[in-house]
Amino acid sequence: MTHETERPAPVTPSASAPVRISCPGCGRNDYVRWPAGEAVFHWKCFNCGKSFDLARDGGH
Numbered sequence: 658m659t660h661e662t663e664r665p666a667p668v669t670p671s672a673s674a675p676v677r678i679s680c681p682g683c684g685r686n687d688y689v690r691w692p693a694g695e696a697v698f699h700w701k702c703f704n705c706g707k708s709f710d711l712a713r714d715g716g717h
């Protein structure tokens with residue numbers, strides 16, 4: 658018997674997937690829905706209120 662209090666969110670690989678980013682301004686980590694195929698993601702930090710063009714990491 659297991660107690661499952663967390664349920665995995667539905668994942669749609671073909672669509673945008675949550676990407677972990679860190680704010681260049683205040684360093685806050687957040688998850689964003691980065692559109693698939695987009696090299697740059699325009700993101701506004703709700704914490705410090707600044708906007709950034711985040712570049713997708715080369716991956717590994």
Ligand SMILES: [Zn+2]
Binds near residue numbers: 681
């Ligand atoms: Zn910020």
